[in-house]
Amino acid sequence: MDRRDFLKLIISATILTGTGVSTRKDIKEAYFYEKLDNKKVRCTNCPHECVLGPGETGFCRARKNIDGKLYSLAYGNPCAVHIDPIEKKPLFHFLPGTTAFSIATAGCNFRCKFCQNYQISQKSPDETFNQELSPEDIVQNVLYYRGKHNISSIAYTYTEPGIFYEYMIDTSEKAKKYGIKNIYHSNGYLNEKPLLRLTKYLDGANIDLKFFNEKTYQDMSMGHLEPVLETLKTLHRQGVHLEITNLVIPQVNDNFDEIKRMVKWIKSNLGRDIPIHFSRFFPTYKLTNLPPTPVSTVERARALALNMGMHYVYIGNVPAGHPGENTYCPKCKRTLIRRLGFMVVENNLVDGKCPYCGTPIEGVWG
Numbered sequence: 003m004d005r006r007d008f009l010k011l012i013i014s015a016t017i018l019t020g021t022g023v024s025t026r027k028d029i030k031e032a033y034f035y036e037k038l039d040n041k042k043v044r045c046t047n048c049p050h051e052c053v054l055g056p057g058e059t060g061f062c063r064a065r066k067n068i069d070g071k072l073y074s075l076a077y078g079n080p081c082a083v084h085i086d087p088i089e090k091k092p093l094f095h096f097l098p099g100t101t102a103f104s105i106a107t108a109g110c111n112f113r114c115k116f117c118q119n120y121q122i123s124q125k126s127p128d129e130t131f132n133q134e135l136s137p138e139d140i141v142q143n144v145l146y147y148r149g150k151h152n153i154s155s156i157a158y159t160y161t162e163p164g165i166f167y168e169y170m171i172d173t174s175e176k177a178k179k180y181g182i183k184n185i186y187h188s189n190g191y192l193n194e195k196p197l198l199r200l201t202k203y204l205d206g207a208n209i210d211l212k213f214f215n216e217k218t219y220q221d222m223s224m225g226h227l228e229p230v231l232e233t234l235k236t237l238h239r240q241g242v243h244l245e246i247t248n249l250v251i252p253q254v255n256d257n258f259d260e261i262k263r264m265v266k267w268i269k270s271n272l273g274r275d276i277p278i279h280f281s282r283f284f285p286t287y288k289l290t291n292l293p294p295t296p297v298s299t300v301e302r303a304r305a306l307a308l309n310m311g312m313h314y315v316y317i318g319n320v321p322a323g324h325p326g327e328n329t330y331c332p333k334c335k336r337t338l339i340r341r342l343g344f345m346v347v348e349n350n351l352v353d354g355k356c357p358y359c360g361t362p363i364e365g366v367w368g
């Protein structure tokens with residue numbers, strides 16, 4: 003197989019799961035952990051702070067204590083590699099119309115009952131079919147395909163990228179040197195120190211704010227709300243372009259008092275310019291007993307957030323061409339970007355401003 007065929011193979015890779023085949027056993031000593039007595043370690047990468055004895059693996063299934071040292075099992079072995087429209091992340095205010103070279107390894111530090119990628123997120127890297135791609139390989143792929151596919155960025159996505167932290171950091175550091183941007187789509191469950199180090203290389207982030215209720219975070223995802231809110235504040239404070247996704251699930255978080263409290267928090271802590279995406283749920287994984295979210299529910303959530311003064315509110319997983327997918331000027335209300343699903347069909351912005359009234363529009367535009 004020559005280099006071109008090899009690259010084609012990688013680019014066309016789909017999510018391959020559950021075969022029990024791992025093509026490589028890459029491990030890398032973790033960047034954030036403490037050594038304890040009796041060869042135990044405490045992982046300080048995410049708020050779970052797992053304490054692991056020799057031979058034990060963390061809650062995320064991607065970190066292991068080997069003879070008193072903590073190693074990432076998810077380094078250079080992605081199980082998902084795709085080129086996606088940036089709109090699919092979703093990032094609507096970040097270089098619209100470009101694509102992101104998107105990667106994930108197996109594992110996650112949440113247990114979401116509604117996970118759309120549970121075939122890879124709820125596995126260890128030993129249980130998925132993986133590619134062999136070092137950070138350098140990823141960057142070379144992007145450089146090779148950049149022109150042909152209009153790639154602007156590398157996206158760490160699909161599963162929780164915080165659990166392949168070392169792979170993400172090393173890749174993003176290399177990417178930055180070549181002017182390639184780095185995108186983080188995450189559940190926001192990362193400790194502050196690793197997050198601050200990551201923000202040196204990050205250009206954009208979409209964080210899932212799954213619920214605005216501590217109990218639901220515990221029951222549905224086995225996580226906690228407060229660390230996610232801290233992550234949002236840190237990313238914003240560090241100047242990383244930030245968008246927020248809230249998956250609205252019937253009978254779980256389609257309570258409008260909760261949505262109202264969430265929007266109020268976003269507005270007072272992050273400001274009115276943070277784009278919010280209310281996305282429809284479809285039955286999957288452990289929540290196949292629930293119905294899909296009615297389009298009218300996310301429309302109502304969008305109207306509520308706009309009425310509360312948020313400037314950019316979108317709805318997702320709705321029929322393509324819905325007006326709630328478009329970007330409007332918050333001042334003159336004219337259409338700035340018209341979308342059809344993940345496709346940008348019209349972009350009227352001029353130098354990041356509304357061409358009709360000159361209002362600057364929050365985002366990364368060029």
Ligand code: SF4
Nearest residue numbers: 045048051052060062
């Ligand atoms: S990254 Fe994994 S091993 Fe580390 S604390 Fe979080 S769940 Fe535990």
